[in-house]
Each structure stands twice: as structure tokens, then as C-alpha cells.
Amino acid sequence: MAAVPDPQDLTARARIREAALRHFGEEGFERATIRAIAETADVSPGLVRHHFGSKDGLREACDEQLVKLLRHVEREAHTYRAGDLGRIHRARAELAPYWPYMARALAEGRAAPLFDEMVRLSELWLEELDASSDAEPLADRRSRAVVATAMSLSIVVLRQHVSRALGVEMPGADADLLISKAMFDFYSRPLIGPEDAARLAAALDRLGGGASPRSDPPA
Amino acid sequence: MAAVPDPQDLTARARIREAALRHFGEEGFERATIRAIAETADVSPGLVRHHFGSKDGLREACDEQLVKLLRHVEREAHTYRAGDLGRIHRARAELAPYWPYMARALAEGRAAPLFDEMVRLSELWLEELDASSDAEPLADRRSRAVVATAMSLSIVVLRQHVSRALGVEMPGADADLLISKAMFDFYSRPLIGPEDAARLAAALDRLGGGASPRSDPPA
DNA sequence: ACGGCGGCTATACGTGGGTATAGTCTGCTA
DNA sequence: TAGCAGACTATACCCACGTATAGCCGCCGT
Numbered sequence: 001m002a003a004v005p006d007p008q009d010l011t012a013r014a015r016i017r018e019a020a021l022r023h024f025g026e027e028g029f030e031r032a033t034i035r036a037i038a039e040t041a042d043v044s045p046g047l048v049r050h051h052f053g054s055k056d057g058l059r060e061a062c063d064e065q066l067v068k069l070l071r072h073v074e075r076e077a078h079t080y081r082a083g084d085l086g087r088i089h090r091a092r093a094e095l096a097p098y099w100p101y102m103a104r105a106l107a108e109g110r111a112a113p114l115f116d117e118m119v120r121l122s123e124l125w126l127e128e129l130d131a132s133s134d135a136e137p138l139a140d141r142r143s144r145a146v147v148a149t150a151m152s153l154s155i156v157v158l159r160q161h162v163s164r165a166l167g168v169e170m171p172g173a174d175a176d177l178l179i180s181k182a183m184f185d186f187y188s189r190p191l192i193g194p195e196d197a198a199r200l201a202a203a204l205d206r207l208g209g210g211a212s213p214r215s216d217p218p219a
Numbered sequence: 220m221a222a223v224p225d226p227q228d229l230t231a232r233a234r235i236r237e238a239a240l241r242h243f244g245e246e247g248f249e250r251a252t253i254r255a256i257a258e259t260a261d262v263s264p265g266l267v268r269h270h271f272g273s274k275d276g277l278r279e280a281c282d283e284q285l286v287k288l289l290r291h292v293e294r295e296a297h298t299y300r301a302g303d304l305g306r307i308h309r310a311r312a313e314l315a316p317y318w319p320y321m322a323r324a325l326a327e328g329r330a331a332p333l334f335d336e337m338v339r340l341s342e343l344w345l346e347e348l349d350a351s352s353d354a355e356p357l358a359d360r361r362s363r364a365v366v367a368t369a370m371s372l373s374i375v376v377l378r379q380h381v382s383r384a385l386g387v388e389m390p391g392a393d394a395d396l397l398i399s400k401a402m403f404d405f406y407s408r409p410l411i412g413p414e415d416a417a418r419l420a421a422a423l424d425r426l427g428g429g430a431s432p433r434s435d436p437p438a
Numbered sequence: 439a440c441g442g443c444g445g446c447t448a449t450a451c452g453t454g455g456g457t458a459t460a461g462t463c464t465g466c467t468a
Numbered sequence: 469t470a471g472c473a474g475a476c477t478a479t480a481c482c483c484a485c486g487t488a489t490a491g492c493c494g495c496c497g498t
Contacts, residue, residue, distance in 0.1 A: 187411045457482085
């Protein structure tokens with residue numbers, strides 16, 4: 001349950017995997033070398049191959065480990081009621097060391113189970129929410145869940161920019177405070193009125209099967 | 220003004236740069252090779268070095284080009300009023316071919332000017348918005364601008380997951396429609412009531428300089 | 439006591455790919 | 469016509485790194 005779960009008495013296999021998660025996260029898959037990973041794990045390069053077959057094999061093991069970790073954290077904090085901030089807090093703290101790896105994996109389009117799992121959670125969350133609201137949603141629940149997931153992950157994936165732009169270190173309490181408040185603000189204060197939203201949605205429908213890309217409003 | 224601005228009668232230097240933007244975007248910086256880029260640009264590998272000095276030099280040129288492009292698009296669509304969807308539409312279409320490169324650059328923490336520029340725009344946008352609203356924001360404007368920027372970029376950076384999870388191709392009209400509607404929904408319908416938000420913000424303040432990371436609510 | 443197996447190391451091989459150098463061709467100025 | 473400059477090519481170098489092989493050592497079952 002330690003944030004970094006591994007003192008130094010771990011099986012070599014696990015040490016290698018943890019070292020890889022760090023190296024891949026910090027340097028990226030291509031720049032990271034088996035030799036460096038082995039050195040960090042305090043084993044010979046050959047052993048890496050022995051256990052994981054190849055560099056790609058090692059990465060797959062890392063991905064799996066990441067999903068395993070997410071599920072663990074999830075299980076531990078499945079009380080997702082907004083009230084229990086402390087619980088979520090601790091859960092996130094456990095993930096933080098793996099942010100760099102996570103961010104890279106997601107940005108490269110890997111770690112799909114992780115993303116999908118979060119979408120699932122978002123859908124559950126929206127389901128509750130829809131039940132307790134009377135206004136009609138503009139989009140189907142799944143779309144909203146996917147977009148919400150992407151948005152929440154953006155903070156991790158773009159943490160270097162967020163950190164720099166806010167002038168705070170990013171796994172860090174200051175950042176948590178600023179970001180959480182900003183998000184609560186967005187969650188609680190509508191940026192556009194319902195009539196404007198309906199008008200925009202209608203305009204979109206009119207553009208319909210129209211032309212090429214679009215993704216999101218300016219901000 | 221063409222979406223991909225370059226037929227095939229461009230200066231070799233420009234052809235190389237465009238080829239690099241594509242290769243770096245699709246394969247990543249490390250996996251992309253100077254030789255392949257040269258071939259795409261229909262020049263010899265040596266010429267790449269001649270013009271850009273090194274692979275890193277080439278990447279820097281790409282980053283600069285990206286910022287130049289953003290400013291161009293911005294200038295062209297500086298009428299950021301939500302009404303003129305068509306204008307924004309065309310502007311975005313011009314950027315779309317560079318999404319893969321953009322996404323990678325941002326995820327790796329590069330292309331800071333691009334991010335910062337978007338933060339600036341968000342701040343302007345929020346400034347207007349704050350003026351026309353009476354409710355007190357929970358966070359300072361800059362924090363909100365940074366978070367909003369990260370959120371809107373998340374769609375591009377995580378487009379592979381978004382695309383997969385929605386089952387639509389991602390530079391594409393279908394995706395635009397779904398995503399835009401979902402975003403308008405979030406922008407127009409508050410997810411939590413103001414009293415809950417205030418309570419949560421207060422709770423955060425109480426945790427205060429507390430413990431380690433936090434980033435965002437579950438969804 | 440022993441045979442075998444799995445964790446582990448040392449060493450070597452092969453090559454992809456960035457970089458460096460030398461040389462060619464075209465066009466311009468005088 | 470000479471001669472220089474810069475765009476461009478061909479070729480070679482070199483090393484980092486993934487992969488492969490062969491072997492050592494300690495443990496366990498019998």
C-alpha cells in the first residue's frame with residue numbers, strides 16, 4: 001500500500017518492472033534502454049530478456065501492471081461519493097508515481113483498458129447524475145462519459161504544461177488545490193446558458209454530416 | 220490556405236519540414252528516421268542535415284512551424300464568438316493534419332508557446348464571461364484558463380482513445396458532432412449545485428497544504 | 439548424493455541510423 | 469570565362485542498443 005510499493009526487497013522480476021515503469025515514463029519507450037533499466041533494477045541486462053522476452057514484452061507487462069494498479073485503487077476507493085475527499089486523495093497518491101508512464105501510454109493510444117475503465121466509471125456517475133436532474137442532456141451518455149474522461153485525464157497527460165503555466169510543482173498539494181477548485185468551478189457554474197447551448201446544438205445539427213474536423217470550442 | 224499547404228512545388232527545405240511533421244507525428248520522434256523523412260520529401264538524407272543541422276534541429280523547426288501555424292489560424296479566426304461556427308470550423312480543419320504532431324509535442328511537454336497562447340485566449344474568454352455573470356468564481360481566472368485549455372486539448376491528445384471509445388473516426392464530422400454536443404452539455408448544465416461546490420471548495424481549503432497529489436474528480 | 443531446473447551473468451553479434459566528409463551541379467556576378 | 473556560393477548527393481563511419489548464446493550457481497525433490 002506504499003505509494004511506491006517496493007522497498008528494495010522485491011523479486012527481481014518486479015524490480016525490473018518497476019524500473020521499467022520509471023524509465024519508460026521519464027524517458028519514453030524508445031529512449032529508455034534495457035541496460036539502464038537493468039542497472040536501476042540492479043540486475044544484468046540479460047535477465048530482463050530472460051523474464052520478459054523482449055523490450056516490447058517488458059512494456060506489455062508494464063501496461064498490465066498499470067491496469068492492475070488502477071483496479072486496485074478503484075477497489076480501495078470505490079466509494080466515489082464526492083464527500084470523501086481523503087479517500088480519493090490517498091488513492092490518487094498511490095497512482096501519482098506512475099503518472100509519467102500513464103501519460104505517455106495514453107498519449108500514444110495504448111493502455112486502452114485504463115481509459116475504457118474510466119469511461120465506465122464516468123457513465124455510472126453520469127447515470128446517477130441524470131437521474132437527479134430534470135434538464136434534458138444535449139448528448140447521449142456515452143459521448144459525455146468519453147469526453148469527461150478525456151478531460152479529467154488531460155490534467156495528467158498535460159501536467160508539464162499545467163504545472164508550468166500555474167507555476168506550481170505538479171504532483172503537489174498546491175497544484176491539487178488550484179486545479180480542484182478550477183474544476184469545481186466548471187462543474188458548478190454553467191459557461192453558457194441553456195438557450196445558447198440549444199441554439200449551438202441545433203446549429204451543429206444543421207452543419208450535420210457537413211465538412212471536416214472539429215473538436216472543441218476555443219477554451 | 221490549403222489544409223495541407225503544400226502541393227509538391229515547395230522549396231526542398233519546406234518539403235523536408237512538412238515530411239518531418241508527418242513522420243514525427245505518426246511515428247514519434249525517435250522512431251522516425253532522417254532517411255525516411257528525406258525519402259518522403261524526395262531529397263537525400265544529407266540535405267536534411269545541410270538545412271537543419273541535426274535531427275533535433277529539424278524538430279525545433281517543426282515546433283516553430285507549428286506555432287506559426289497556430290498564430291495564422293488564430294488571426295484568421297480571431298472572431299471567436301460562438302456564433303460563427305463555420306469560421307472556427309475551417310480554421311480547425313487547417314490544423315487537423317498536424318494533430319498527431321501537436322499531440323505528441325504537447326504530451327512530451329514541448330510546444331509551450333502553443334499551450335501558453337491558448338491559455339491567453341482562454342483568459343480573455345473567461346474575462347468576458349466573468350463580466351457577464353454575477354456568481355463568484357471558486358478559483359482565480361488563470362487557474363481556470365489553464366484547466367480549460369488542458370481540457371480542450373485533451374480531445375486532440377487523447378483522440379485515439381476518444382475515437383475508439385465513441386466508435387467514430389477522429390478527424391471526422393461524426394466525431395465533431397458527438398464531441399461538440401457533449402462539450403456544450405458540460406458547458407451549459409452544471410454537474411454539481413453551487414452549494415455542494417462551495418462545500419467541496421471549503422473542504423479542500425481545510426485539507427489545505429495537506430498531503431500529496433490530487434488532480435481531478437473521478438470523471 | 440545427484441540430477442535438473444530456473445534465476446541470473448558475461449560476452450558477443452549484428453545493425454539501424456545519426457553524423458561527418460567529400461564531391462557534383464547549378465546559377466550568379468564580374 | 470573564371471570563379472565562388474549554396475543547394476544537393478553519395479558514401480563511409482561509428483556506436484549505441486536490442487538480441488542471442490553459453491554457462492554458472494543455488495535450490496529442491498528423491
